[in-house]
Amino acid sequence: MRDLLPPQTAVWNRVEAVAREVFKAYNYHEIRTPILEETQLFARGVGAETDIVTKEMYTFEDRDDSSLTLRPENTASVIRAYIEHRLDQRPGVQKFYYMGPMFRRERPQKGRYRQFFQIGAEAIGSSSPFIDAELIEMVVEIFDRLNITGYEMLINSVGDGNCRPQFIETLKNALQDVAQTLCADCQRRAVTNPLRVLDCKVPQDQLVIEKLPSIQDSLCDPCRTHFDSVKQMLDARNIAYRVNPRMVRGLDYYMRTTFEVVHGNLGAQNSVLGGGRYDGLAEELGSKVPAPGIGFSIGEDRLVMTIEESQPEQAQLSLDLFAIPMGEDALQHLGLLARHLRRSGVSVEVMDSGKVKRGMELANKLSARFVVILGENELRDSKYALKNMATGEQSEVTKEQLTELMGARS
Numbered sequence: 501m502r503d504l505l506p507p508q509t510a511v512w513n514r515v516e517a518v519a520r521e522v523f524k525a526y527n528y529h530e531i532r533t534p535i536l537e538e539t540q541l542f543a544r545g546v547g548a549e550t551d552i553v554t555k556e557m558y559t560f561e562d563r564d565d566s567s568l569t570l571r572p573e574n575t576a577s578v579i580r581a582y583i584e585h586r587l588d589q590r591p592g593v594q595k596f597y598y599m600g601p602m603f604r605r606e607r608p609q610k611g612r613y614r615q616f617f618q619i620g621a622e623a624i625g626s627s628s629p630f631i632d633a634e635l636i637e638m639v640v641e642i643f644d645r646l647n648i649t650g651y652e653m654l655i656n657s658v659g660d661g662n663c664r665p666q667f668i669e670t671l672k673n674a675l676q677d678v679a680q681t682l683c684a685d686c687q688r689r690a691v692t693n694p695l696r697v698l699d700c701k702v703p704q705d706q707l708v709i710e711k712l713p714s715i716q717d718s719l720c721d722p723c724r725t726h727f728d729s730v731k732q733m734l735d736a737r738n739i740a741y742r743v744n745p746r747m748v749r750g751l752d753y754y755m756r757t758t759f760e761v762v763h764g765n766l767g768a769q770n771s772v773l774g775g776g777r778y779d780g781l782a783e784e785l786g787s788k789v790p791a792p793g794i795g796f797s798i799g800e801d802r803l804v805m806t807i808e809e810s811q812p813e814q815a816q817l818s819l820d821l822f823a824i825p826m827g828e829d830a831l832q833h834l835g836l837l838a839r840h841l842r843r844s845g846v847s848v849e850v851m852d853s854g855k856v857k858r859g860m861e862l863a864n865k866l867s868a869r870f871v872v873i874l875g876e877n878e879l880r881d882s883k884y885a886l887k888n889m890a891t892g893e894q895s896e897v898t899k900e901q902l903t904e905l906m907g908a909r910s
Contacts, residue, residue: 501615510818511804512617516599518645519619519798523597526638528621531596533577535603539567541576544784556604570603575753575778575795576785578622583787587624593631597621599800611802619803622795627779629726632757632794633733639761639773639796640739648763648806651772654744655734655759656715657727658695661780663720664755668694670713678708698748714745723756730757753778757794763806772802820847820906822863824856826875834874837899846906863889872902 504512523530539559558570571577578596581587587594599619606612621638623631636653643651659667671694679690682697682705689696698709719727734741747760758776775796782791823838825831831852838848849866851859856873863871873885883896886905897905 502613508804508808511807512800515646515800515803515807516619519597519599519642522638522642522645523621525641526595526634528595528597528623528638531578531581531598532600533571533574533581533598535571535601536568537571537577537580539569541580541785542569542572544576556606558603558605572602572604573797574598574600574602574618574620575622575781575797578795579624579778579782579785579787579791579793582624582791583782583785588787588789588791593623593625595621595623611799611805613801617800618797619800620795620797622793624782624791624793627777627792629729629757630733632726632730632777633737635775635794635796636730636734636741636759637737637739639759639775639798642798643761646803646807647811648803650810651761651763651806653739653741653759653761654747655730655741655757656744656747657719657723657756658748658754658758658776659715659719659723660755663718663723664695664715667713667715667718670718671695671697674712678712681708695748698746709746712746715748716743716745726756753781753784755779759796763802771799772806773798818847819849819863819866819868820870821849822859822866822868822871823848823850824859824863824871824873825851826856826873830874830876830879833879834872837902841903841906844907870905 520530539557542557543553557572559567560569562568578598582594597620600617601615602618603615605614621635623635636655640653658664672690675690675694675697679687682690683700683702686697686700686702686705689700698712700706700709731741731743741759744760747758748754754776756777756779759774760771761773762770763772764770773796775794777792777794779790779792781793782789821838821841823834825834831850834850838850841848849868851862854862859873860871868889871887871889873887875885878884878896881896883898884902885894886897886902887894
């Protein structure tokens with residue numbers, strides 16, 4: 501776990517602001533769920549044999565001996581809230597987004613932390629492939645607005661309750677002869693949850709995994725039709741993707757469409773986003789009404805790391821105006837000026853003491869766009885000495901001219 505400090509937090513704020521803009525455009529609304537949930541919610545929702553539940557969750561007993569868990573992901577919590585508050589009674593598809601911390605005791609890796617942050621979205625109440633394509637389109641829109649390039653969208657279908665059991669049996673049979681050559685985790689998964697073997701990230705196992713049966717060869721007609729429709733809609737939107745038949749994602753509730761975004765800057769564990777359809781999850785968690793859904797979560801820590809490496813200028817401190825007073829009267833005047841400009845969203849720092857030379861050094865370190873100096877002469881003439889820090893140009897301006905230059909309301 502770590503502290504997030506400026507200027508890095510400015511990148512986090514930008515990422516979240518862009519995500520909120522996109523969510524609003526697609527009619528998604530914010531939901532905030534508790535950080536603590538009953539452990540059984542994740543055991544039932546995520547899957548009792550997943551790595552998350554068996555090895556990674558932070559679980560403890562409360563004073564009444566109930567078992568609580570710091571949320572390792574948020575889809576199960578959103579579905580729990582959907583059921584508990586009868587959100588199925590609201591008209592139309594229910595579209596939610598969330599931002600916040602999750603907790604998993606994972607092995608330290610680049611971009612992975614035990615308290616990590618996710619930005620996610622869930623669309624509940626429709627099984628249409630149109631919603632799948634629209635959700636993936638929304639992901640691409642977020643990445644495009646953040647000017648992120650060099651990523652790849654991977655998609656797959658993991659079937660449903662009709663065709664996946666037969667595929668699992670086929671996979672289990674194929675694993676009997678090769679399981680002993682895989683890592684210890686995959687040897688266990690081959691017995692308890694064969695699909696998880698396909699999600700293995702151990703490099704030495706990949707040659708074996710690549711030769712295992714493909715779920716694409718086992719899809720039933722409805723699942724194949726659904727997946728073909730998703731691909732056609734993505735093609736119509738000119739959204740690039742690659743079908744990866746080995747991608748099953750790490751959570752048991754996924755069915756049909758699954759997808760993932762990978763980026764080369766992140767090393768071997770290069771996933772920055774994952775999602776998929778979970779049409780049976782609500783019923784698994786106790787809903788009396790079917791609530792098909794699809795969602796995704798962005799690993800915000802990893803997304804910010806990608807931006808910092810590809811757009812280092814985004815992580816620089818910036819300030820619109822640095823104000824240097826020469827005397828107490830000038831300090832009082834600049835305090836009022838700063839208040840006026842700040843009300844229009846202009847960032848202003850007023851130096852409360854010190855000489856002009858020291859002020860210019862501070863302004864430079866703070867990456868100020870402009871510096872304004874106010875002394876006795878400027879006060880008398882109702883003007884400010886202004887310096888453009890990018891060009892070095894110096895001039896005298898009135899309050900009205902400065903307000904206009906800063907883009908503030910007069």
